[in-house]
Amino acid sequence: MKIIGIAGFSGSGKTTLIEKVIPLLVTGGLRVSLVKHAHHEFDVDQPGKDSWRHRHAGCAEVLITSSRRWALMHELRGAAEPSLQEQLKHLAPCDIVIVEGFKHAEMPKIEVHRKLAGAPLLFPEDPDIVAIATDEHLATELPQIALDDAEGVARFLVRHLGLDRARLGVVR
Known part of the structure; x- marks a missing residue:
């Protein structure tokens, strides 16, 4: 089971992006689960x-x-409150777990950043950020994917996590 976080502040577009990425991964033959952290x-x-x-x-x-x-x-x-690692034990086996929230947990994360949200960036301080899905060009060496490019995010996830791309026609 591979784990990837989708992190960012409220209003950045995390849920919308995840909602578009999941069907691409599932259509590609992956079993996907999700952990959503609620702050209230x-x-x-x-x-x-x-x-x-x-x-x-x-x-x-x-x-x-x-x-x-x-x-x-x-x-x-x-x-x-149980830790993310404790909560993951409750999930059935799957290929990938997408974690929305838990932005300070140690795991590889894609930061979701929307310029108009006006929120600070996580990547300068968070060494676990492996890419940024954004609607603006940022001064960083990290891979940047357009915020509305769900296929690009899915391809990045598959490649970064070393998942079996042979099964994934749409996200090769």
């Missing part, structure tokens, strides 16, 4: 639904399952 309290459950009621009644974990998907919700109940 979030809820994947709907108030009033059975699973929500059971979780709020005190369950430490609630697993919802159907013939189409399953989801496991784990309540920390005051415990420390």
Whole structure:
């Protein structure tokens, strides 16, 4: 399982870029998983639904399952947030894990930078940045890929992570 981070500040276009890259990798025969870090309290459950009621009644974990998907919700109940490495242990085997968020974790990362977002760049201070997807030319030796070039990002990921490119017709 290879891991790549997609890092940048809010409004830079991380989610949009990832949403365009994933189908290219999947069409190329790769099994892709994603870890998304939320910086605030979030809820994947709907108030009033059975699973929500059971979780709020005190369950430490609630697993919802159907013939189409399953989801496991784990309540920390005051415990420390698990590290990225601890969370990765919960994933089924796959070819690549894309990590959105965890911008300060040690892993190879593509920085997503949008000029109009006005956010600072990560690469000058983060040695784990291996490329930048951006809408402007930056003064760096790092590879730069156009922010709207999902195929270019997919090709870079495959090459950088040493994935089997023979299976990947669209991202060679």
